[in-house]
Amino acid sequence: MSWAALLGLLLALLLLLLLLSRRRARRPGEPPLDLGSIPWLGHALEFGRDAASFLTRMKEKHGDIFTVLVGGRYVTVLLDPHSYDTVVWEQRTRLDFHPYAIFLMERIFDLQLPNFNPSEEKARMKPMLMHRDLQALTEATYTNLRTVLLGDSTEAAGGWRETGLLDFAYSSLLRAGYLTLYGVEATPRTSESQAQDRVHSADVFHTFRQLDLLLPKLARGSLSVGDKDHACSVKGRLWKLLSPAQLATRADRSSWLESYMRHLEEMGVSEDMQARALVLQLWATQGNMGPTAFWLLLFLLKNPEALEAVHEELKRVVWQAEQPVSQMPTLPQKVLDSMPVLDSALNETLRLTAAPFITREVMADLALPMADGREFSLRRGDRLLLFPFLSPQKDPEIYTEPEVFKYNRFLNPDGSEKKDFYKDGKRLKNYNMPWGAGHNQCLGKSYAINSIKQFVVLLLSHFELRLGSEDTEVPEFDLSRYGFGLMQPEEDVPIRYRVRL
Incomplete structure (x- = not known):
């Protein structure tokens, strides 16, 4: 031509x-x-x-x-x-x-499901994530967080360690969530099987994280040739890790997983597509908890008054429970529900960083x-x-100094949850919307909140945690993540941590 x-x-x-x-x-x-x-x-x-x-x-x-x-x-x-x-x-x-x-x-x-009906699927999942089986999920998450965070006594002991806060929070919560939903190595658990769980779940996380970093480009169809090859390789690895054949050997699989896999089989979904569906569900159930915990911990570490308030609340709640956290086989729901200061700090974190x-x-x-x-x-x-991130969450008419983290913003003077926020002189029903709303509100909200709070409680009870340096700044957002749930930072934040002696 x-x-x-x-x-x-x-x-x-x-x-x-x-x-x-x-x-x-x-x-x-x-x-x-x-x-x-x-x-x-x-x-x-x-x-x-x-x-x-x-x-x-x-x-x-x-x-x-x-x-x-x-x-x-x-x-x-x-x-x-x-x-x-x-x-x-x-x-x-x-x-x-x-x-x-x-x-x-x-x-x-790369997932196609025959006769896929999201409403029907949500109805099937609702009892497992919100009502009937929520307590079992919460208890299993606590056990698995201890496995991932504390390890055995020899591994847990020692001096200061250095890592990135996002990697630490994201890895801990996704690995514990994976073990909770998809099963563990063996029961009854032994130190050997728990060590295998730590190694295997770390493999799942690091592979998943590579896919997660490509997610915005995948959604927008803007992958480079090199990115496409990498995405293909990572997906293939995840499909193997979460294949029905691999998961069949796992012990203590959640009722959620059993119900979901039965649902896929009833629809006539091939094992290859079942693996892809299970990768999707890993992202849907676990992809936002780690970034949420990252921002929450960062804001607390940057605000000594807020961190002290959460510490004092934890001491009070544990004192009322008459049992140290280290001796609790689980954190009872009544304990998790008795932390209004932590709830407010979490809600404020979500207000600042949730942008679906x-x-x-x-x-x-x-x-x-x-x-x-x-x-x-x-x-x-x-x-x-x-786009609730702009309004209501960042609206200066609704929230004074909307860019500032205020740990007690969602607390009334008497310590109860603050729910009264106004715009144009009218009380708002939707004043903070990190979980969506209406027909498509997140089913895993209670499970996610319980998991994040348990992680923070275990961390504050068992670890000393410090920023890498006193002048550490809150990083800017990775702007490509707008629309996909929780924002992630442009770069990780260095921290030091050690087990309390």
């Missing part, structure tokens, strides 16, 4: 893209429309580079509802927390999360009523996006 012909083809493609991106005009009653300056791509580059900054700028320009063009898709963004309930409880025939979830499931995890996108596909032309009485028309085929 000649250069003239090639140039003509490129100009024709550019004209086509221009026509595709500009053919849409705002209709009466629709939100403000911002197409950006690049044909078809629209605002895709800016959105992908730093979604929070971009959406903040759009809000300043257009208000709390607007539609933007992002890579050929029209996305309506709603940032009024008073109006969120209208979206999150809307019936699936009008606003549906499932198509986007299935798209990500296939793109990130809450998305719905618009399944039919509809009118979206706003809390202030306005109404906007949405088009079938568009996507609706809520």
Whole structure:
């Protein structure tokens, strides 16, 4: 092909893209429309580079509802927390999360399930993660955290060790979670089997972590050739580690795993696809707990007053339990529920660092009523996006000094949980949304909270923990993680730790 012909083809493609991106005009009653300056791509580059900054700028320009063009898709963004309930409880025939979830499931995890029904699957999992079996999961997590954190007496003893705080927190919680849900080496447990559990779970974590680091690029389809080869290799390794054949040899497998694998078999899913589904579930159940614990511990270490308040609360709760933590085979739920200071610090951590996108596909032309009485028309085929990280979580009208960690922000003067927050003079129902909301609220919320709190209690009870240096700064976010749950730091934070003598 000649250069003239090639140039003509490129100009024709550019004209086509221009026509595709500009053919849409705002209709009466629709939100403000911002197409950006690049044909078809629209605002895709800016959105992908730093979604929070971009959406903040759009809000300043257009208000709390607007539609933007992002890579050929029209996305309506709603940032009024008073109006969120209208979206999150809307019936699936009008606003549906499932198509986007299935798209990500296939793109990130190479997973295709026949007759997949997320609502039915959630209904099956709910008793295991929220009600009937939650206590058993909590107790098993405590046992496995002790295995991972403390090791045997010889391994646990010694002087100061150095590591990265994110690696330490993420590794500890994911390994304990893996052993809890997917089973241990043998029962009854021996020092030898526990040592094998530590080695095996470390292998699972380090392999999983390599996939986790690639996740934003996988979701956006922006892997380089080298990244694609690496992702293929890592996925293959994880599929082997979590294959039904490998898991069949594990002892004390959770009721959650037994139920889920039975469900996959009933659907006629092949063993290869079962392994992929189990990798997805490892990420879904464990992928946010470690980063949450990282930020919580970092904020506590950077705020001596907050750390002291949590320590004092722990002493009080343990004193009331009349038994040292070191002698407790489990942490009773009543103990975990008696830590309002730690709860507040955790909620404040989540407010500052949880940044999921809450998305719905618009399944039919509809009118979206706003809390202030306005109404906007949405088009079938568009996507609706809520971003609670900006509002309510970082809204200065709702939270004074919203960028500052205040461990007691969610405490009333009498020590009870503070739930009264206001915007535009009206009390907010949705004032902090790290777990999602409505039909798609996270089923594992209670399990995750219990796990994180147990980890912090064990750490503060058994370890001395210090930042690598007094002038350690809180790192910036890895901006590519917006939309995927908990933010992760651009770089890890050095710490030193040792077992208390």
